[in-house]
Amino acid sequence: MKRIKNLTSAVFLLTLLIAAGCQKESNPVPGDKDIDNLVISPHFKYETSKHINVSVTLPYTVDYSSINGKVEIFYLFQDSLRIVYTGLCDTKGVLNATVSVPSFVKELYVKTLAGVKTIDLGKTLKSSLEGGYSVNFGNDIDTLPPRTIGALKFSQLTLIESEPNFYYSGWLKSSSNLISNGTFDINDFRAAPTWSSPMPIDGRWYTTNEITGKAGRAIDPTGTSGNNYVLKISSQGFTYGGVSQMIPASAGQLIVATGKYKTGGLPAQKYGWIYLIPYNAGGNPLAYYSVINQSNPTQWTTLTVSATMPAGTAKCQVLLWVNNYGGDIYYDDIVVTGPNPDSDKDGVIDAEDEYPNDPQRAFNYYYPSNNTYSTLAFEDNWPYKADYDFNDLVIDQRYKFVLNGKQQMVDIYGDFIVRAIGASYKNGFGFKLNVLPNAIQSVSGQSITQNYITLNSNGTEAGQEKAVIIVTDNVFKQLPHPGTGTGVNTTPGAPYVQPQQQTIHIAFNNPVSIGELNNPLVNPFLIVNQNRGREIHLIDNPPTTLANLDYFNTGADASNLAAGGYYKTANNLPWAIELPVSFEYTIEKEKITNAYLKFANWAETAGNDYSDWYIATDQGYRDNSKIYSHGSK
Helix, strand or coil: CCCCCCCCHHHHHHHHHHHHHCCCCCECCCCCCCHHHCCCCCCCCCCCEEEEEEEEECCCCCCCCCCCCEEEEEEEECCEEEEEEEEECCCCCEEEEEEEEECCCCEEEEEECCEEEEEECCCCCCCCCCCCEEEEHHHHEECCCCCCCCCCCCCCCCCCCCCCCCCCCCCCCCCCCCCCCCCCCCCCEEEECCCCCCCCCCCCEEEEHHHCCCEEEEECCCCCCCCCEEEEEEECCCEEEEEEEEEECCCCCEEEEEEEEEEECCCCCEEEEEEEEEECCCCCECCCEEEEECCCCCCCEEEEEEEECCCCCCEEEEEEEEEECCEEEEEEEEEEECCCCCCCCCCCCHHHCCCCCCCCCCEEEEECCCCCCEEEEECCCCCCCCCCCCCCEEEEEEEEEEECCCCEEEEEEEEEEEEEECCCCCCEEEEECCCCHHHEEEEECCECCCCCCCECCCCCECCCCCCEEEEECCHHHCCCCCCCCCCECCCCCCCCCCCCEEEEEEEEEEEEEHHHHCCCCCEEEEEHHHCCCCEEECCCCCCCCCCCHHHCCCCCCCCEHHHCECCECCCCCECEEEECCCCCCECCCECHHHHECCHHHHHHCCCCCCCCCCCCCCCCCECHHHECCCCCC
8 A cells, every 4th residue: 555645735625624524512611721721831741651660689599590580560459450560580680671550650569489569659769770769679688597696686687668468379370389287277386496406398387495385376366367377476575486397399499488477466576587498418507598577567468588499408498487575476378389390491480481381472461451451532633623522432452462481572462442432433443563564473353344454464554664453444343333322432321332342463473572662562543534644643652654744734733743743732732642541531522621620730730730630539530420421330
């Protein structure tokens, strides 16, 4: 398909006049907060997400020469865990990443084989990345033998930042628990003079003499444990000691121990450890790997220690050790996993590999997250002035990038849901990837019915410099008109049409680095009324090769193509916005400022104020009468 270079003046003028005539009338808003009167920075891009630089360092007790430590970064929203980044550390156990999260997110959580840490986005943390955040799981590691004296100083240790109520029981999904009775349901404890006394591998817990009569099974007094029983170690004054169990282990194996920990009773200082202590065949300790908590948590928190067993290892001791200056210490749900093989030899252990028997695939990377969609809301009257109800096309999108053990893309799955069409135009929808068309082997799942799109044999659009995927050439095929009302699912009282999900699968000829996609990962766009040259993208996102550049700087468009400024008016209003959640869009003919009362403040402050304008339900944030809903919602 050839790119359209020019239109005759008469045809082009007629097209624009028709477009202007199709513009819908919207209800005005009194006062100076009407969207047409807003004073908006020319640099504002209407981004509802922020990009966070994160540096993650895994514990130095693990050998990363043959495995890649997996890192997942997530946030919590509406009681749901939203994974926004998945990646692999290098051979030194280090990962540097840029993570895209909704602007309203205040905390991120980093999950690795060493547990979970919190990033407070409201604080400035020392980082190897300028303007970013640093998380070092090695700071929590203690490599000294168990302490046996009081009045200890732990100045060399860093306070653990694990969050209460975050507990990952057996993060290694494919490994069984090497510990017996890790929930302490069975009241079976044996005695051992000291922590280093010989112990058999018999699935029993052994209690040191120092805490005999002070440690044992107890009912959780708060009732917040996953079961009724916990391990309780109590003292009226200073005491030290531990409870341990011996497990099989050998050199080179990755062993991970995780457990729940909390304190109670007297308000005295308490220290709790989980140790992994490998022994040689002669019964001598080879090393000491432990994680300590010294913050006296009164809610369950997680302790995790990971280590590669050193040369000569014949077995490993799991030791729950305490220095208790008074009060109660509790442990529960002790899970120990190993040896953690890599069946497909792709450098990702089976327990972290989402495709453990496929050497070509290792894990999934999601946008915007593993279990949410983002919403694209379009005005389709470009280049003419919009009515700013942002419902001419409302489409949800989610992408799953399938990566191999070298963090290269093998497949992309895109899920799309056309939720509303507030227009009569038969618009199309697609997206551009920053890879060459011949990098793609095949595309499946498209809806091409209108004879104005030409595809290459691999399913990409013909005539494009970069790979362009047309999802649909007529959105009414995905969301049929019900027979009454303007458009579909925008007019109150009109019949509701249930949206359906459409899935696109893209397979690559050879693995492609996900870094090649750059930011954004995808560049989505609307095709106006089957006019292939008339595209609408998010603000400042460039058009595709087949876009007709003659539309720019006509009507209300004030793009500056030479400076990389696209799809904006003279006062920097867009024709499309993206929300990092499934957006509750406005009804027909209601400007977004009518329904979302903080949108104007957000836009005029370049996103600094009211970053939650589209999700908050507090009084003064929204007018629900102007937001579309239906009976089954």
